[in-house]
Amino acid sequence: DTAVSQTPKYLVTQMGNDKSIKCEQNLGHDTMYWYKQDSKKFLKIMFSYNNKELIINETVPNRFSPKSPDKAHLNLHINSLELGDSAVYFCASSRGGQSYGYTFGSGTRLTVV
Amino acid sequence: AQTVTQSQPEMSVQEAETVTLSCTYDTSESNYYLFWYKQPPSRQMILVIRQEAYKQQNATENRFSVNFQKAAKSFSLKISDSQLGDTAMYFCAFMISGGSEKLVFGKGTKLTVNP
Secondary structure (H helix, E strand, C coil): CCCEEEEEEEEECCCCCCCCEEEEEECCEEEEEEEEEECCCEEEEEEEEEEEEEEEEEECCCEEEEEECCCCCEEEEEECCCCCCCCCEEEEEECCCCCCCCCCCCCCEEEEE | CCCCECCCCCCEEEEECEEEEEEECCCCCEEEEEEEEEEECCCCCCEEEEEEECCCCCEECCCEEEEECCCEEEEEEEEECCCHHEEEEEEEEEECCCCCCCCEEEECCEEEEEC
16 A cells, blocks of 8 residues: 555646646655655755645745645645746655654656647 | 755765765754655655654664764765665755754765676
8 A cells, every 4th residue: 555645657748737746645644745856856845734734835936736635635736837847746744743754655757848 | 044965966886885975964953853865766765764863872774874973963874785776866854853844855865886
């Protein structure tokens, strides 16, 4: 059973389109995150939610909107996709408290053409 | 703001040998956690080892160990008896204790284990 699952794993789309990436965790964790990994492999946080409440919202274009219907799900919707949005997007979750680190999903490679 | 620096963009090691990856960080906090994550070509992010800043004892996990020097703000990873499967990007990461649980990553070190 996959702990943190993201769909789709690969996404190729044209500029200007709107797309969503879904994330689900079955670990019972309270906090979920979205990270972006750029072409140089640098990982940067975008958002975090704790029990459906937005906790972290880094400097991200408002074309990106996270949605958390419940604490096991955190989806990422992207409007009006641009070439610069091409990256790998990782979902992650954490237990909280003792900071055991994150459990990551396998990533979604988004390519905007 | 917290920063994490990995000064070695790439490293290589022969199979069965030992290699050390460097990491330094900058923070004014006294309570925090440090991590090493591995990202093989499969893209999956895998937690290798974790260190609590208030613990003086260096963490170890099988062939992986750290050298944590709190005063120097240094957190290096030693891989003993390197295996081909250790070939991956390695990321050092930092998290403040009791905060928002934001994990701040270094830029990574690409490690290649040669047969």
